[in-house]
Amino acid sequence: AQSVTQLGSHVSVSEGALVLLRCNYSSSVPPYLFWYVQYPNQGLQLLLKYTSAATLVKGINGFEAEFKKSETSFHLTKPSAHMSDAAEYFCAVSGNNRKLIWGLGTSLAVNP
């Protein structure tokens, strides 16, 4: 069985500040991990994914995430927040059955 926990349903940062969105997973098989972003009235868009090739994964829009097996974590970071980063962020895990298991999401607000 697989599951994802996103700590913090709402995160607020100042423009230019570090963004840290937390994701912990549980999986009985080696996981594939994903971060998606959802803007209002738009479909989910892939930010980045971990597929065991490298533990530090770089994605679009300056985001990156590090897979830490010992901590069962896959936290999303961005060094400097931009106003356009305000959105809902979802962490998801997939095993060997193709379907994605999702966290509840974290709403990111960026203050000027």
Place this chain on the structure above:
Amino acid sequence: GAGVSQSPRYKVAKRGQDVALRCDPISGHVSLFWYQQALGQGPEFLTYFQNEAQLDKSGLPSDRFFAERPEGSVSTLKIQRTQQEDSAVYLCASSDMTGSYNEQFFGPGTRLTVL
């Protein structure tokens, strides 16, 4: 190129009505997924197709939910005798491969409101 499209974007149904939600995946994509996203929640898996074969329907909440993809392209999610708890956004995603590590491309969703 064109992404995943879904129609209608919004649907209001009276309790007890049947509804049909359509998904047009990216052309040539083998895999197609349906998810249900309740307000304030993450998406929940409903069902998965590989071409026209429905390989996993473990997430369908009841026998009122039915999905098909007869020609391996367009898919329809049908909900019979809708209930208020069916109100949600229904998301369709497609992927060009069958591996669990492959990116799923999402449509904008259909927001279903059952009165």
